[in-house]
Amino acid sequence: MQTDRPLDPIGVFDSGIGGLTVVAALREILPSENIFYIGDTARVPYGGKSRRTVERYGIELGGLLLAEHAKIIVVACNTASALAVPRMRDMFKVPVQGVVAPGAAAAVKSTRNKTIGVIGTRATIASGAYEHAIKALDPEVRVVSAACPLLVPLIEEGMFEDEVTDRMLARYLDPLRSAGVDTLVLGCTHYPLLRTAIARAAGPGVSLVDSAENCALAVRELLANSGIAAPPSRLGKLDVALTDATEGFLRTAAKALDLEIGDVALRSVQEVQKA
Amino acid sequence: MQTDRPLDPIGVFDSGIGGLTVVAALREILPSENIFYIGDTARVPYGGKSRRTVERYGIELGGLLLAEHAKIIVVACNTASALAVPRMRDMFKVPVQGVVAPGAAAAVKSTRNKTIGVIGTRATIASGAYEHAIKALDPEVRVVSAACPLLVPLIEEGMFEDEVTDRMLARYLDPLRSAGVDTLVLGCTHYPLLRTAIARAAGPGVSLVDSAENCALAVRELLANSGIAAPPSRLGKLDVALTDATEGFLRTAAKALDLEIGDVALRSVQEVQKA
Numbered sequence: 155m156q157t158d159r160p161l162d163p164i165g166v167f168d169s170g171i172g173g174l175t176v177v178a179a180l181r182e183i184l185p186s187e188n189i190f191y192i193g194d195t196a197r198v199p200y201g202g203k204s205r206r207t208v209e210r211y212g213i214e215l216g217g218l219l220l221a222e223h224a225k226i227i228v229v230a231c232n233t234a235s236a237l238a239v240p241r242m243r244d245m246f247k248v249p250v251q252g253v254v255a256p257g258a259a260a261a262v263k264s265t266r267n268k269t270i271g272v273i274g275t276r277a278t279i280a281s282g283a284y285e286h287a288i289k290a291l292d293p294e295v296r297v298v299s300a301a302c303p304l305l306v307p308l309i310e311e312g313m314f315e316d317e318v319t320d321r322m323l324a325r326y327l328d329p330l331r332s333a334g335v336d337t338l339v340l341g342c343t344h345y346p347l348l349r350t351a352i353a354r355a356a357g358p359g360v361s362l363v364d365s366a367e368n369c370a371l372a373v374r375e376l377l378a379n380s381g382i383a384a385p386p387s388r389l390g391k392l393d394v395a396l397t398d399a400t401e402g403f404l405r406t407a408a409k410a411l412d413l414e415i416g417d418v419a420l421r422s423v424q425e426v427q428k429a
Numbered sequence: 430m431q432t433d434r435p436l437d438p439i440g441v442f443d444s445g446i447g448g449l450t451v452v453a454a455l456r457e458i459l460p461s462e463n464i465f466y467i468g469d470t471a472r473v474p475y476g477g478k479s480r481r482t483v484e485r486y487g488i489e490l491g492g493l494l495l496a497e498h499a500k501i502i503v504v505a506c507n508t509a510s511a512l513a514v515p516r517m518r519d520m521f522k523v524p525v526q527g528v529v530a531p532g533a534a535a536a537v538k539s540t541r542n543k544t545i546g547v548i549g550t551r552a553t554i555a556s557g558a559y560e561h562a563i564k565a566l567d568p569e570v571r572v573v574s575a576a577c578p579l580l581v582p583l584i585e586e587g588m589f590e591d592e593v594t595d596r597m598l599a600r601y602l603d604p605l606r607s608a609g610v611d612t613l614v615l616g617c618t619h620y621p622l623l624r625t626a627i628a629r630a631a632g633p634g635v636s637l638v639d640s641a642e643n644c645a646l647a648v649r650e651l652l653a654n655s656g657i658a659a660p661p662s663r664l665g666k667l668d669v670a671l672t673d674a675t676e677g678f679l680r681t682a683a684k685a686l687d688l689e690i691g692d693v694a695l696r697s698v699q700e701v702q703k704a
Contacts, residue, residue, distance in 0.1 A: 195478070196472065196478065196482050197471065197472045202585070202675060203470070203471065203673050203675060204673050204674045204675050206673075206674065207471050207672075207673040207674070303582070303585075303586055304579075304582055304583070304586060307578070307579055307582040308579070310477070310578075311578055311579060317596070318593055318596055318597060321592070321593055321596075322593060397482075398478050398479050398482040399479045399481065399482070400477060400478060400479050
C-alpha cells in the first residue's frame with residue numbers, strides 16, 4: 155500500500171498533547187514533511203501505568219499510525235519511549251524513534267561537571283531509561299533523578315505561573331539542586347510548556363535540556379539515511395487525531411507552540427491481543 | 430448461565446480505586462453479599478474525558494462485570510454515574526445503580542438553608558448531573574458547584590495532609606463558603622479519603638455528604654425488591670480486578686478503608702463497537 159514513501163507522513167504519537175512540543179521541532183527542522191499526530195487522550199496519562207500496559211498502548215498507537223501510511227514512527231512521549239520502544243522495534247518494519255536517546259545525548263553534551271538531573275513521570279523514572287542511556291554514553295556521569303507526578307496535571311490545568319506549581323517544583327527539584335546538577339533533562343514532553351517556572355526552581359547556571367529538538371534532528375538523519383525524506387521544495391501539512399474528543403488543552407498547547415491545526419479527527423483504538 | 434442469582438456477586442466498577450469507598454459501605458451494610466470490583470486503572474482518570482468516551486467505558490466495564498455473573502451493576506464512579514448510567518440502563522437487563530442520585534437525596538435531606546455545594550471532576554460538574562438530581566427533589570434548593578481537577582492526582586499521591594493540598598482546597602472551596610453552603614456533596618468517590626482536609630477547608634457548620642453509604646442503602650433496596658439478596662447467614666467475599674497492574678494506591682486505599690483484599694486479578698478491556 156506504500157505507493158509513495160517520501161510523501162507518506164511522519165507518524166507521531168503521545169499519550170496526550172505534550173508531544174506537540176516534538177511536532178513543533180519537527181516542523182521547524184523538516185518543514186517539507188507531512189506529519190500525522192495522534193494523542194491518546196482517551197487513556198492519558200501513561201505516567202503511572204505499568205510497563206506491560208504502556209507497551210500495549212505503544213503497539214496499538216503505532217498500528218494506527220501505520221494505517222495512515224507512516225514511513226517512520228516517532229514516540230513523542232517519554233513514558234512510552236522508556237517502556238515501549240524496544241517491543242515496537244521488534245514488531246514494526248518502519249524505523250521507530252523515541253525521545254529518550256536524543257535527550258540523553260544532549261544532556262551528556264551539555265554537562266560540565268558530569269552531574270545530570272532527570273525529571274519525569276513515575277513510570278519514566280522507575281524505568282531508569284535515561285540513566286541507562288546517559289551512562290552508556292559516559293559512564294562517569296552521575297545521574298540524579300526525581301519523579302514529578304503532579305507536574306502533568308498542573309500543566310494540563312494551565313497553571314504555568316502559580317504559587318502551587320512553584321511549591322511543588324521546589325519540593326521536586328531541591329534534592330537535585332543540592333546534588334549540584336548543572337544540566338536538567340525535561341524527561342516528559344509536557345515539561346517544556348513549564349520551562350520558565352522549572353528554570354526558576356532549578357536555579358541559575360543549570361541548563362535545561364528537552365528532547366524535542368534533538369529528536370527532530372535524529373528523525374532527519376533517519377529519513378536521509380533511508381532515502382525517504384520528502385522533496386525540500388514542498389510545504390508539509392500537519393494532521394491531528396485524538397482518541398477522545400477533548401480539545402481544550404489541545405488548543406492551548408497549539409497556540410503556545412504556534413502550530414497550525416485544522417480539523418481534529420477521532421480515532422478508535424483497537425485493542426491488540428495480549429501475548 | 431445465571432444458575433444461582435442470590436449468590437452471584439454485586440458488580441462494582443470505578444475508573445480506578447476510589448470506588449472502594451463504596452465497596453466499604455456495601456460490606457458494612459450487606460456483609461453476606463459477594464462483591465466483584467473492577468478498577469479501570471489502564472484508563473484512569475475519567476474526569477477530563479468526553480461523554481461519548483465515558484459512556485463507552487461504562488458499557489465495556491459493565492460487560493466485564495456481566496461476564497462475572499453480576500446480578501446488579503454499581504457504578505461507583507461519579508463521572509461514569511453522571512455520564513454513562515442512562516446508556517448502560519438501555520443496554521443491560523440487570524439493575525444499574527449509580528452514586529449521583531443517592532448523593533443528591535442525602536444532600537437534600539441534610540441542608541437547612543437550602544444551599545448545597547457540589548465538588549467533583551470537570552466532567553461530573555460540566556454534566557450538571559448533581560444539580561439536576563437535586564433540583565428534581567427540591568426545586569427551591571440553590572446549588573453551587575466547583576470542578577476540582579487537581580484533587581484526584583493529589584489524593585493518588587497520598588497528599589492527604591499537605592499544605593499544597595490545603596491551598597488548592599482553599600482555592601476551590603472559598604467561592605462555596607462565600608455562597609453560604611451548609612452542605613457539601615463529595616461528588617467523586619476519591620474525595621472521602623481527603624475528608625479531614627476538605628472539612629477544614631469547608632469551614633465549621635458545613636455537613637459533608639458522600640454517596641457511598643446512601644448508594645449501599647439503595648443497592649440493598651434493589652436487591653430486596655428483586656428477590657435476589659444473598660441469604661443473611663453467610664459471609665460474602667470481595668474479589669478485585671484491575672485493567673492495569675498498578676497496585677500501589679490500591680493497597681494504600683484498602684488499608685485506609687480496612688478492606689480485606691486477596692490476590693488481584695487482571696482483566697483486559699474489549700473495546701465495544703461504536704454506534
